[in-house]
Amino acid sequence: MNVRLISFLSLIICGTLLSVALALFEAGQNLPPTAAPLFELMGKPLKTADATLTRILPIDDVDEAQLGNAIALRYEAYRDKNDPDQIYLENLVRNLSRDSEKGFDYRVFILPYSSPNAAAAPGGVLFVTGGLLKMVESESELVSVLGHEIGHVELGHCMDLVRFQLLAEKMEARPLGEIADLAVGIMLLPSFSKTQEADADRYGFQMLIKESYNPFGMANAFEKLAALDPDAMESANPLTEYFRSHPYSILRAERYRSEATQADLERYYVGERNLKERISRFDTEYPDEWLGE
Template sequence: MKQIFQILKKIIIIVSAILIYGCAVNPVTGSHEIVLMSVEGEKQLGEENARQVAEQMGLFDNPELVSYIQSIGQRLAEKSPYQDVNYQFQIVDLEEPNAFALPGGYVYVSRGLLVLLNSEDELAGVIGHEIGHVAARHSVQRLTRAAPIGLVTGITSAAVGIVSPFLAHTVSGAGSLLNSTILAPYSRTQENDADAIGQLLAIKSGWTPEGITTFLNTLDRETERKGQEGDQFSFFATHPSTPKRVKATEVRAVELNAEKKFQQKRYLIAKNHKAFLNKFNGLSLVLMLDRG
């Protein structure tokens, strides 16, 4: 009887949370969806966990390179359909090639990813993809789906603890963001959506929409060269690639290039390929020193 009472109590908590946070309009699709987090809660969550990223992973100390990343990011963010958050861009001090986004507009690329890039269009494609995850509120959707399961089963994890202050006080243990819930692979639909948003942002901002496609092909070749599927915290581990996904980005790029309403005058911050490569001088040496 006591167990039934506890389950009913948790169900009431879930329903109450839904009533509090209610139905929100997705900024990308325009459709209504149930979320257990307000925009202000999303911002607070992002701010708190951005501090954890800085403490646990570390940020790469290269002001000139960070400024370059931020310039690309802010230009893309200006075209984002989601303008309720303050987009911020940093380089995380990891040799594994990856990029990820936190709720509230925090976007990161690793220095290990930067050395694999062949063009500014690729970099814009990667950053645009991560902005796409933020704009579609994919992390908020994931946490919303995970919260009821955690409450009903009694599992205490970051998936429950960081959804909102209301839910955090309901179960014990706030947990840490840096776990499989946030950095686990996105669904295929979410990946395709983020690709589509990123490609649209790229062409609207003066870059070509093929960037994400060529980067995925480069990363795929690099993974094959190493003879492995990628580290636990590699781009492919958190953003799984499939031939269908790569093909979809190729087709979408052709379509976007054909639509005159999306075409903008190409405008690169690094004026040519040599200037682009010069931005990353020394990064390869840092990676070699890491690997000893």
């Protein structure tokens, strides 16, 4: 157990964790190493007593699907099955991941943050903020972001990073629920390489092409992200996935605008109405949303 973890655990015992976590957010510093305080701040109870989550496992024995299931179980309070946004996102993610080579059961959670962001965790668990749903203007743009996150899972980036970080902590056996918190904590502070980010961008773009969505959806989404004030976002939202630097989003937008032009699709689907009505194109295709020809 390292010093950071010991001090973190003692904070829980002291009951001062929430104010410390708040101070960390405001200062824009690194979060504590597990995700639990972040979720506690959002006010919904985390599942604790389930036998799956209390089961103690050696870190080496945790497989990715099992970890994804544990994360989904632990944070299930963040999945309101009657919420139209939730139903819409689940429909999209289920359809977009139907050819998943990993065979994961993809799940999605909506975090109540106003700045646009998204993240992925091992085993096919995706997080998007309410701000992202407000920022995008068509299903194509939303799919480009979801495709990028699915890419991080399918390309093995998430599990590689979690494994690497947990091994670096020199941990041995832990309750699965705690491993789930550690994994989500790691994923909300992503340290993917630029190559991994570029590969996830490509995965998202190829998803647009494969599904005949507007190939400009990705460049549009990056342009909107680039137009946001990064300072205002950093302090408001602990997810750093899309913050990066301002010029970086502009470069990604330029690159994928050019890729979309070269793709030269005869027809493609935009999906503004689908997004507005929260009805996935996989459920209803509107003829007016097809462009080109």
